[in-house]
Amino acid sequence: MQPTIVTYLKPSSSPKIVVLNGVTAVGKSTLFKNAFQRPQFKDMFGFSVSHTTRKPRFNEVDGIDYHFVSEEEFEELAQAGAFLEHTRNHGNRYGTSFKALEEVLKTKNVLLDLDYKGAVSLKQAQLKQKQLYVLIRPPTWEAFIERLRKRGTETEEEIQRRLQTAVQETDFFDSNRGFYDVEIVNHMLDSAVEHFCGLLEGFIVQ
Ligand SMILES: Nc1ncnc2c1ncn2[C@@H]1O[C@H](COP(=O)(O)OP(=O)(O)OP(=O)(O)O)[C@@H](O)[C@H]1O
Known part of the structure; x- marks a missing residue:
């Protein structure tokens, strides 16, 4: 078996902000929870x-x-x-x-899971810390609806409300692509986590 090589990142002397945007149930928390289980991110991010x-x-x-x-x-x-x-x-x-x-x-980098209005207001605030704006996309609209329903955490009424919000948000995402530094399609979870971890590493060692 190949040994696993882990590169530990040095605690940053200039903490940074990572912003996640994406419709409900697209997998934002699944992505960052998976990423933060990796040893190289231990103690690197705060909330x-x-x-x-x-x-x-x-x-x-x-x-x-x-x-x-x-x-x-x-x-x-x-x-x-x-x-x-x-x-x-x-x-x-x-x-x-x-x-x-x-x-x-x-003391730490921060990950913010915001709605797009929060992301816009953060960017407008022109904080001195470097920021990375990441948009998480579902592979298809159908896959997103399935995830929302399968998660089983919302009532039908709440699901309908979230779907309406998701339509508005997707409008914003489609017409403001330049707002984001990167888009990740959360299709296969493992590849999406890999992509996200690579991004985080590159960003926080800058
Ligand atoms: N790549 C994937 N393939 C299939 N299912 C996924 C994938 N990523 C996440 N999921 C599942 O989709 C559901 C929604 O994920 P999650 O709760 O992380 O979304 P979220 O974007 O954080 O949602 P919210 O904004 O509503 O809090 C969960 O049940 C999760 O296990």
């Missing part, structure tokens, strides 16, 4: 802590799982432009703040 108006669950810690804030606090932050993206889901608000992002960037 920013989101704000939410949802009440903490019994095992959740403020500042670690989420920044738990009231509706009023959230609204004030939103008005002040503190969030690179924010949304309301099942009555609760969720947001990714520029401050939380900068906090992680003090």
Whole structure:
């Protein structure tokens, strides 16, 4: 058997941001979870802590799982432009703040799984850290619908809502191809993970 050669990457002195965009259920989290299991990415990436108006669950810690804030606090932050993206889901608000992002960037690279509006607002913010914008595409529309249904995590109503959003998002992706540094078609998972890992390595050692 051939020995496996692993190149360990040096912790970066200039942390960078990787942004993932793609329709729901295209496999964004599957891709980055697979990539981050590889030893060369151990401790290389951090995730920013989101704000939410949802009440903490019994095992959740403020500042670690989420920044738990009231509706009023959230609204004030939103008005002040503190969030690179924010949304309301099942009555609760969720947001990714520029401050939380900068906090992680003090020591680590950051991977952000954003919707395209979040990606646009991040690019507009012209942060000093280097950014890589990656668009994940499904091999076909049918394959994407099958993944969404097979995942089994949404009600039929939620699936229909996500499909509508996916149509709008795909419009944006098709008409703004230049926005992204690279597109990965998540057809065969192994090849997509390989492609993604190669990209990450090339980007974070720059
Ligand atoms: N290449 C692939 N081939 C087949 N199934 C896949 C592939 N990649 C991911 N999947 C499956 O598709 C489903 C959706 O993947 P995942 O949850 O990672 O998507 P996502 O883009 O992170 O979704 P969301 O944006 O809704 O959180 C999962 O059940 C996953 O196992």
